Amino acid sequence: MKKTIVIISVAALLYACGGGETKPADTGGETKAAAATDPDVEKGLALVGQSDCVGCHKVLEPNVGPAHAEVAKKYENTEANINMLADKIMNGGSGNWGTVPMAAHPGISKADAVLMAKYVLSLKDAK
Ligand code: HEC
Structure with missing residues (x-):
């Protein structure tokens, strides 16, 4: 609960300070x-x-899955973790954040999944 409040206030702060900055339309709200x-x-x-x-x-906020910035805080940005998360993106799974499973993405290549994992882990300092 406390965590949720912190996340919401961080998001509110970001909203207040980051005013006017438009996110690229093609990223569906994801940002770097x-x-x-x-x-x-x-x-x-x-x-x-x-x-x-x-x-x-x-x-920044949890949705069905964890906030990508939270994922970045949980795992160090290492080659091994990039690989592990890339496999998770392709194969799906559950149990690390709760009981809701992450959908598998059979259409995503390993190379693309690695790029996605690198992006997610780059969000460590996202506020
Ligand atoms: C159907 C909902 C859903 C979709 C679509 C989805 N995710 Fe997830 N994702 C989840 C859930 C739920 C979890 C938490 C799983 C767990 O507890 O282990 C998760 C976890 C993750 C994690 C952390 C994995 C771990 O082991 O800690 C990463 C990274 C991730 N998702 C990236 C992605 C990316 C990239 C995509 C798009 C290709 C994506 N997700 C699409 C629901 C989803």
């Missing part, structure tokens, strides 16, 4: 951390925006 300059992260953001991810994930 300001510091993201890695071209893989840019590609990952675009891929996430084109897929169904945004139906279940928001950047």
Whole structure:
């Protein structure tokens, strides 16, 4: 509960400070951390925006799935974690955040899933 309040206030703060900045329409509300300059992260953001991810994930607030920024805080940005999350994006799964399962994405290639995982882990400092 406390966590929810913190997340909401962070989101409110972001809204208040970030005023006027429009998010690219093609990313379905996903956004990148300001510091993201890695071209893989840019590609990952675009891929996430084109897929169904945004139906279940928001950047800062939990939705059906955990906020992508929370995922980034949970896992260190390492090669091993990028691989692990890429597999999770392709195969789906449950149990790490609750009982709701994440849908499998059989149509996503490993290469694309890796880009998406890099993007998600880049959100560590997203506020
Ligand atoms: C049908 C809803 C749904 C869709 C669509 C969805 N997710 Fe998820 N996602 C979830 C849920 C629920 C979880 C939490 C699963 C768990 O508890 O292990 C999750 C977890 C995750 C995690 C963390 C995995 C872990 O092991 O901690 C990542 C990363 C992720 N999703 C990325 C994506 C990406 C990228 C897409 C688009 C290709 C996507 N999700 C589409 C519901 C969804």
